Amino acid sequence: MPWTLEASRESRTISLYNVLFTVLPPFVIGIFDQFVSARILDRYPRLYALGQKNVFFTKTAFWLWWATQCITFRPLWIFSHFVLGRPRTGAA
Numbered sequence: 001m002p003w004t005l006e007a008s009r010e011s012r013t014i015s016l017y018n019v020l021f022t023v024l025p026p027f028v029i030g031i032f033d034q035f036v037s038a039r040i041l042d043r044y045p046r047l048y049a050l051g052q053k054n055v056f057f058t059k060t061a062f063w064l065w066w067a068t069q070c071i072t073f074r075p076l077w078i079f080s081h082f083v084l085g086r087p088r089t090g091a092a
Contacts, residue, residue, distance in 0.1 A: 035056075041047055050056065 036047060
């Protein structure tokens with residue numbers, strides 16, 4: 001049987017799928033997401049000050065988010081580590 005490029009095409013297809021469906025959506029949301037339209041910001045320039053003074057994103061908000069993630073992650077880790085067991089490596 002002659003050698004084909006099917007294996008390389010398969011890996012490229014999987015890579016493209018991963019890029020399109022895992023990396024692209026956060027970029028699109030980050031580019032097009034906005035709190036206030038440009039017209040309102042032009043009309044009320046003081047609204048820029050809210051972002052410059054970190055009214056919406058403070059150190060306290062960051063650490064509260066971080067603590068919440070740790071509290072949420074711990075039961076999931078315990079379940080996956082002790083209930084499901086460690087993944088087996090090597091051939092059986």
